[in-house]
Amino acid sequence: MAIKDWIPGTRQTPGITITKLNPAQAAIASSEANSSAEDIINYQTAYDDIEIINRSIDLIINAAVSIPFKVQGAGALDKVDKLLNFKPNAYEDRVKFFRRAFLDFYLDGNVFFYYDGSEIYILPANNVEIIPDERTYIKGYKFTVVAGGSDLFNFGKTDKKNNDVIDFTPKEIIHIRADNSTSIYRGQSRLHSMEQLFELYYYLTKFQRQFFKNNAVPGIVLQTDNVLSPKIKDRILEQWRMTYSTLFNGARNPAILDGGLKIDKFSNVSFSELDFENSVERVQQDMSKALGVPYVLLKSGNNANIDANQKLFYAHTVVPLLEMFSSAFSHFFTSDRGPMQITPDQKSVAALQPDLKTQASYHASLVNSGIITPNESRLGLGFPQSEDAKMDEIRIPQNITGSATRPNTGGRPTGEETTD
Numbered sequence: 520m521a522i523k524d525w526i527p528g529t530r531q532t533p534g535i536t537i538t539k540l541n542p543a544q545a546a547i548a549s550s551e552a553n554s555s556a557e558d559i560i561n562y563q564t565a566y567d568d569i570e571i572i573n574r575s576i577d578l579i580i581n582a583a584v585s586i587p588f589k590v591q592g593a594g595a596l597d598k599v600d601k602l603l604n605f606k607p608n609a610y611e612d613r614v615k616f617f618r619r620a621f622l623d624f625y626l627d628g629n630v631f632f633y634y635d636g637s638e639i640y641i642l643p644a645n646n647v648e649i650i651p652d653e654r655t656y657i658k659g660y661k662f663t664v665v666a667g668g669s670d671l672f673n674f675g676k677t678d679k680k681n682n683d684v685i686d687f688t689p690k691e692i693i694h695i696r697a698d699n700s701t702s703i704y705r706g707q708s709r710l711h712s713m714e715q716l717f718e719l720y721y722y723l724t725k726f727q728r729q730f731f732k733n734n735a736v737p738g739i740v741l742q743t744d745n746v747l748s749p750k751i752k753d754r755i756l757e758q759w760r761m762t763y764s765t766l767f768n769g770a771r772n773p774a775i776l777d778g779g780l781k782i783d784k785f786s787n788v789s790f791s792e793l794d795f796e797n798s799v800e801r802v803q804q805d806m807s808k809a810l811g812v813p814y815v816l817l818k819s820g821n822n823a824n825i826d827a828n829q830k831l832f833y834a835h836t837v838v839p840l841l842e843m844f845s846s847a848f849s850h851f852f853t854s855d856r857g858p859m860q861i862t863p864d865q866k867s868v869a870a871l872q873p874d875l876k877t878q879a880s881y882h883a884s885l886v887n888s889g890i891i892t893p894n895e896s897r898l899g900l901g902f903p904q905s906e907d908a909k910m911d912e913i914r915i916p917q918n919i920t921g922s923a924t925r926p927n928t929g930g931r932p933t934g935e936e937t938t939d
């Protein structure tokens with residue numbers, strides 16, 4: 520077989536040139552006939568109700584939207600830079616736009632951007648269905664209009680056969696997906712692995728509220744040697760509630776023991792012994808760690824290792840999140856004119872930069888060692904270049920006389936040479 524038969528992306532046969540595709544794609548697509556959104560109601564509830572989840576995601580979003588994208592390479596660089604760093608569309612600013620996108624990523628595990636050729640819009644991820652393709656990868660996307668909703672952005676793509684579905688082609692959608700062990704098409708919410716923590720947290724807080732309301736035991740016990748009928752017991756309790764109407768939601772209701780039954784204290788349980796605060800805080804720590812947020816960043820006070828935790832937070836949580844978005848944008852906007860490279864501008868993150876004293880010492884050593892010029896050092900420190908011509912020259916280290924420029928000379932004076 521000739522070398523040309525192995526041209527990447529094509530398969531040459533006599534008189535026929537077809538696209539070289541993944542032979543297993545048909546089986547992959549058949550295993551996922553459609554990739555619908557999962558139910559994210561529980562995750563939305565957790566985000567709304569659990570303060571540590573709300574605060575952790577909010578901390579990640581605040582950090583992510585503060586980092587701009589660097590647009591390099593070939594293609595419409597100015598246009599893409601404007602879309603990603605200044606004005607995504609005519610209705611939303613950059614911060615509002617990307618805050619919605621990052622929140623969709625954490626609650627649903629997916630973000631769908633619609634690009635109309637000039638502006639970018641966000642499609643609510645939970646309403647988008649992915650349609651796999653048996654030959655390529657994705658055949659298209661279906662957006663289901665919520666009953667009673669409207670087409671806010673006037674896409675104008677309503678299917679005539681089904682008025683509640685809007686179809687999009689793969690060339691119109693930028694899809695960012697989180698990791699998912701069961702699907703190659705749709706991502707999974709970052710909160711999915713925390714469902715047991717949510718359940719435990721709700722049990723703890725519910726029991727704590729009930730303990731406060733009822734003190735975990737009846738407020739008073741009524742004893743009698745006679746056997747009372749259920750109607751008499753209900754009448755006594757109802758009379759008690761009417762007489763003592765200040766009781767809060769039935770808190771500390773009396774108990775009735777008839778037939779000579781006696782009550783005895785068989786356990787010594789107090790609120791302090793139940794240790795609610797430590798248990799709840801431990802669950803909160805596990806939640807914040809699962810989201811990649813060091814718990815020390817969520818606590819107030821003076822912490823000696825706050826800088827190290829901030830670097831850990833940016834390096835292992837925020838920057839990888841932005842890398843996923845950058846990779847999707849780079850792949851989508853790369854054209855025939857050449858590849859476009861979009862990356863998060865990590866130099867804008869103060870937490871990832873060394874302190875000023877360390878930077879100054881580093882650049883001074885490079886200049887005095889003859890590695891870079893003073894003007895290059897000034898640019899590295901964020902200062903403008905100097906117009907002095909000497910600032911563009913490499914400095915010769917002062918501790919090496921002669922031998923640095925002329926290897927044949929230097930060393931100790933000889934003959935009539937004097938130290939003067």
